[in-house]
Amino acid sequence: MKTIFRMMAAALLTAPALADQPVLPGADTNATEVRSPALTGLPAPSEVRSDPLVPGPAVVTANRVNVRGQARLRSEVLTQLTNGEPVTVIEEVRLRRSAPDEPSAWAKIALPGKAPAWVHASYVDAATKTVTASKLNVRSGPGENFSVVGSLVKGDTVREIQSRGDWIQIEPPPGAYAFVAAQYLKQETPVIASADTVPTESAATIEIPVEETPVETATITETPVVAATTETPVIAPGEAGELTPVATNEMAALETAEMEEFVIDEPPPPRIVQREGIVRGTVSIQAPTDYALISPDTGRAINYLYTTSTNLDLSRYKGLHIIVTGEEGLDIRWKNTPIITIQRIQVLE
Incomplete structure (x- = not known):
């Protein structure tokens, strides 16, 4: 049933624009995983994608990232990591069932030397x-x-x-481990260069070439048109009256079809907005999507989060404080909570 709601919500995202909502100021929370600076002056958000972690080195991308004994928020905090600190990823752990405000993706890392054992x-x-x-x-x-x-x-x-x-x-002995929220780690993707590699001008925009299908040209032999002649009517000698033509040209009747002109109203321009909040899973089966953006001040839903990207896994952002940019629209069944189609996401410290 939720799939049907998602399809209907996506179709209605171009509904009339809403009155602008105020941008929420940054706010600290009890969990140190979601510390937030002010929205003003933040760097440009990164492209929307969420690459899974692989075994190997990684770098912490936020300050005061909690290292926990288990892959859940209710587990004890062993130590904290700072921005730029290196860690070793053992594997990525995905939770099948997690709380609405809890990350679904965790990184199992080698236990830092400063952690207790x-x-x-x-x-x-x-x-x-x-x-x-x-x-x-x-x-x-x-x-x-x-x-x-x-x-x-x-x-x-x-x-x-x-x-x-x-x-x-x-x-900490070799093989000891701990857990951090996967979204706070970054791994460099190795670039393999080859002689056939053609450098691209921009990594943000990927153009997919469209192979043109050759059009076969048929040879058409035109039939020569013979000019029609009108035979002179023959009049019998001594016979008066109307002239009787022996042969006449036949003219084809041309019909003119009247075209109805339709006036097409142009749709309103897309409403691109920027919102700040905490990603949380939705509970109601009638919700148009599985995830919502929650205000850290009021605890109420600001937007339902929707994406058409196959590279974006929203479950990795559960419980995280983010800034989301995208097109906002209103579903007539959820008049108080608009839906935002995600274009960019930035995770706040």
Whole structure:
């Protein structure tokens, strides 16, 4: 049913424009993943696409990005990363079921060296600092209620930092991991140059050449037109009256078709707007799309988010504070919440 609503919403996006809505000022939230500066003076937004992360190096693109023990917002925060800090991506984790304001895409990264790692002291030899159990969980804190962030096997050596009760804090071992919201990481796409590569003038605009189909020309042989002659009527000698033509030319009747003129009203120009808010999943099955832009001040929906791009996965933006630019229209069934067709998205720190 929601698919039908989306199709109807897309068809009605060219409805009459709405009165302009005020742009929301930047606002801080409790979750540090969505810190926001003022809207004025921000750099130009990036192109609309969301490339999945692959194993390898990545760079943090925001300040105070939380590193968590599990791929969910309710998990404990281990440490924080700053803008430009390098990390190593192990894999991207996609949540099948996530809260409306929670990111669906998370990056599993190598545990940063400044993050805590704890093991139970009873499974570590006090003299040699080696693991005595066949498998020992490494946790994010001194207790079994903390998340598992790695494991050690029998014979592994640990380096103790401090002890607390029955627990020992150690340096993060190889293979230890943690999680950050995937949208705050950026990876450089390698460019493979070849002799046949033709440089393009602009990366933002891609022109797809259209192959023209050759048109076959048929040879038409014209039939020569013989001028028609009118035979002189023959009049019998001594016979009076009307002249009787022996042969006459036949003229084809031409019909003139009257064309009705239609006056086509030009549609209003597209209404391009810029909105700021937090992406959240919609709950109602009657909503025209799966995602809405929520005001951080009032908690109410500003726009329903709609995209026709196959490169844009809106689930990656759930819970993030963004600026979205696009064409805004009104669906008659949702008069209070317009739909915006996304052209650009910028994630705020």
